[in-house]
Amino acid sequence: MRAAPIKGILCDIGGVLYVGDTPIDGALKAVASIKNRYPVRFVTNTTQMTGAEVVAKLRHMGFDIHPSEVITALDVTRLFLEREGSGACYLLTDNAAAYFQDLPKEPCRYVVVGDAQENFSYDHLNRAFRVLMQGGELLAAAKNRYFKDADGELSMDAGGFVAALEYACNTRARIVGKPSLDFYHLACASMGVKPEESLMIGDDIESDILGAQEAGLKAALVRTGKFTPDDLVRGIVPDAVMDSIADFSLLG
Amino acid sequence: MRAAPIKGILCDIGGVLYVGDTPIDGALKAVASIKNRYPVRFVTNTTQMTGAEVVAKLRHMGFDIHPSEVITALDVTRLFLEREGSGACYLLTDNAAAYFQDLPKEPCRYVVVGDAQENFSYDHLNRAFRVLMQGGELLAAAKNRYFKDADGELSMDAGGFVAALEYACNTRARIVGKPSLDFYHLACASMGVKPEESLMIGDDIESDILGAQEAGLKAALVRTGKFTPDDLVRGIVPDAVMDSIADFSLLG
Numbered sequence: 001m002r003a004a005p006i007k008g009i010l011c012d013i014g015g016v017l018y019v020g021d022t023p024i025d026g027a028l029k030a031v032a033s034i035k036n037r038y039p040v041r042f043v044t045n046t047t048q049m050t051g052a053e054v055v056a057k058l059r060h061m062g063f064d065i066h067p068s069e070v071i072t073a074l075d076v077t078r079l080f081l082e083r084e085g086s087g088a089c090y091l092l093t094d095n096a097a098a099y100f101q102d103l104p105k106e107p108c109r110y111v112v113v114g115d116a117q118e119n120f121s122y123d124h125l126n127r128a129f130r131v132l133m134q135g136g137e138l139l140a141a142a143k144n145r146y147f148k149d150a151d152g153e154l155s156m157d158a159g160g161f162v163a164a165l166e167y168a169c170n171t172r173a174r175i176v177g178k179p180s181l182d183f184y185h186l187a188c189a190s191m192g193v194k195p196e197e198s199l200m201i202g203d204d205i206e207s208d209i210l211g212a213q214e215a216g217l218k219a220a221l222v223r224t225g226k227f228t229p230d231d232l233v234r235g236i237v238p239d240a241v242m243d244s245i246a247d248f249s250l251l252g
Numbered sequence: 253m254r255a256a257p258i259k260g261i262l263c264d265i266g267g268v269l270y271v272g273d274t275p276i277d278g279a280l281k282a283v284a285s286i287k288n289r290y291p292v293r294f295v296t297n298t299t300q301m302t303g304a305e306v307v308a309k310l311r312h313m314g315f316d317i318h319p320s321e322v323i324t325a326l327d328v329t330r331l332f333l334e335r336e337g338s339g340a341c342y343l344l345t346d347n348a349a350a351y352f353q354d355l356p357k358e359p360c361r362y363v364v365v366g367d368a369q370e371n372f373s374y375d376h377l378n379r380a381f382r383v384l385m386q387g388g389e390l391l392a393a394a395k396n397r398y399f400k401d402a403d404g405e406l407s408m409d410a411g412g413f414v415a416a417l418e419y420a421c422n423t424r425a426r427i428v429g430k431p432s433l434d435f436y437h438l439a440c441a442s443m444g445v446k447p448e449e450s451l452m453i454g455d456d457i458e459s460d461i462l463g464a465q466e467a468g469l470k471a472a473l474v475r476t477g478k479f480t481p482d483d484l485v486r487g488i489v490p491d492a493v494m495d496s497i498a499d500f501s502l503l504g
Contacts (some may be wrong), residue, residue: 120374122408129398129408145420146381156374156381163419168397168412169442 006218009034009191010184012187012202013044013054013070015225016245020150023061024224026246031063033251039191043200045073045177045207046140047096047158049112071187073141073177074099077112080139084109088139089131091116091124091161113165113173114141115158125164132169136178138162140173144207148226178204179239188217201245208236258470258481260445261286262436264454265296265306265322267477268497271284272402275313278498283315285503291443296453297325297394297429297459299348299366299410325393325429326351328365332428340391341383343376343413344370354444365417365425366393367410377416390414392425396459400478430456431463440469453497457483460461461490471476 011017011034017027031142034040042065044054044214051070058065062237074096081088081103088110090097096114109143132138140162149155162173177183183194189199197218203225213236221227221238222245263269263286269279296306303322310317326348333355335338340362342349348366363380381494384390392414400406414425424481431434442451447468453458455477464471465488473479473490474497484493494500 017463116374117373120377122368122370125372125412126408129412130405133398133406143419145422146385153382154385156378156416160377160416160420164408164416167415168408169397170397203389215256 004194006198007038007197007200008191008199009038009040010043010190010198010200010212010217010243012178012200012204012208012225013042013058014046015133015148015203015227016201016222017042017058017063018061019148019225021061023063024244024246026244026249027064030245030248031065037251039193040069040216041186042070042190043072043183044070044179044205045144047072047074047077047141048093048117049074050096050099051075051128058102060236062243071183071190073183074114076183076186077139077141077176078103081112086110088112089128089136090114091119091128091213093117108136110137110139111163111165112139112141116161120161125161127169129167132165132171138165138169138171138173140175140177142177142207143173143175144204146226152238154226167241178207179214181215184212184215184217201240201248203227205234205236205238214249253500256446256449259290259449260440260443260451261290261292262439262450262452262464262469263292263293263497264430264452264460264477265294265310266298267400267455267479268453268474269310269315271400271477275315276496277357278496278501280314282497282500283317285501287316289503292321293439293443294322294332295324295430295435295439296322297396299324299326299329299367299393301326301346302348302351303327304320323435323442325435325438326366328435328438329366329391329428330355330483333362333364338362340364341380341388342366343371343380345369345371347417359386362389362391363417364391364393365410365414368413372413377413380417381420383422384417390417390421390423390425392427392429394429394459395425395427396456398478406478418478430459431466433467436464436467436469451491454498455479457486457488457490465491479485 087105087108092114143159144157146154200212209219218239220240339357339360344366382450395411396409398406452464452471461471470491
């Protein structure tokens with residue numbers, strides 16, 4: 001039995017298309033090449049920017065990206081709360097929290113955790129803890145361990161703070177973004193392509209590579225962003241390993 | 253075979269002797285009764301106060317407590333670092349961090365986590381994260397999930413923040429205080445009593461009761477402090493359950 005041919009591409013954003021505010025060398029041309037051949041969705045667990053802000057940032061760098069091609073964990077979280085008709089206690093940056101301000105405040109049945117950065121204070125976390133101890137459910141945009149920060153070093157991502165609340169309340173978060181199966185399947189469906197006909201490109205060995213593979217996709221790891229050589233000796237085998245997104249320019 | 257008779261008592265402090273700044277009803281008399289019959293060590297995972305401050309607080313409330321009878325997680329952490337001859341990055345209150353200021357700063361091979369409260373900021377946690385990612389070892393005074401706060405509600409304890417760093421760095425903390433076997437055995441040894449001849453009194457079903465039982469002690473749960481009725485349906489069976497420490501007054 002032959003493997004199904006690739007008919008659609010999912011592509012992570014931070015660490016794959018750019019680091020900090022600088023595009024990866026060759027990424028602009030590679031994105032153009034990919035879009036020439038395949039439908040594509042740019043998928044990100046970032047919750048510091050809305051989808052519209054992600055598009056604006058990418059366009060400012062010169063990427064040719066359409067708003068319908070971007071799916072963020074914040075979008076999927078909002079869809080979830082709208083469907084549930086519920087309010088939430090938000091551990092997010094002020095900017096990201098504003099994205100939810102028109103949703104109903106009550107009943108408050110959820111705690112939403114994203115990249116809150118300086119908003120990860122003891123007081124904010126303890127407020128969320130008390131909502132959970134009253135029966136609230138923990139909703140995590142993502143559970144990434146760390147990210148490549150603007151200073152070039154790795155920094156703590158939201159995953160640790162999700163783990164903090166999980167441990168304190170003896171509960172398990174529902175993950176809304178990558179690597180949840182629902183997220184990958186929703187992204188493939190929005191292209192009209194089956195998971196087994198899709199290729200995920202990412203720099204996170206767990207969330208992008210293992211997560212996509214577990215959802216039935218193929219997965220290519222790039223050696224940029226948060227990639228470190230240790231990622232390749234952890235028992236997770238990407239379907240391809242490339243120096244960077246630029247290698248996709250050979251698609252022509 | 254008969255169970256060994258009890259020859260020494262370990263007693264938790266916060267939630268058992270007092271809540272906030274108020275002694276539990278009957279606790280003063282009960283402590284006098286216990287001390288009349290047994291050697292005793294008051295053991296606490298608090299890292300907000302040094303042993304000397306714990307003694308001062310208890311004496312101010314009227315408890316007859318000698319400094320040699322108090323063992324805190326901070327004491328045991330300091331012993332550990334002295335033995336290792338190592339510096340550390342401290343996630344503690346300023347007051348508790350000052351307790352370590354005369355130790356060498358370098359080499360910095362450990363991250364010490366205690367009840368840092370407002371010092372659990374994103375910046376402080378990320379600094380600790382980077383020490384761990386460089387090969388440092390995570391040392392936790394304790395991994396308690398929550399405590400009964402001064403406002404009468406449960407609040408997040410340091411355990412969640414230990415879990416945050418464990419998750420972000422994909423590592424496991426070494427627990428220095430309760431419920432580590434070393435802590436319980438050290439406390440029993442300081443009374444000259446075997447673990448199986450010791451009784452631990454506490455309000456934390458995991459750290460005090462399960463922890464002590466796993467170290468070979470008997471354990472009595474009191475229905476004060478952080479106790480909630482749910483504690484009794486989690487599969488952990490205390491050797492005794494008492495309304496409060498006051499019930500030990502019947503020892504005479």
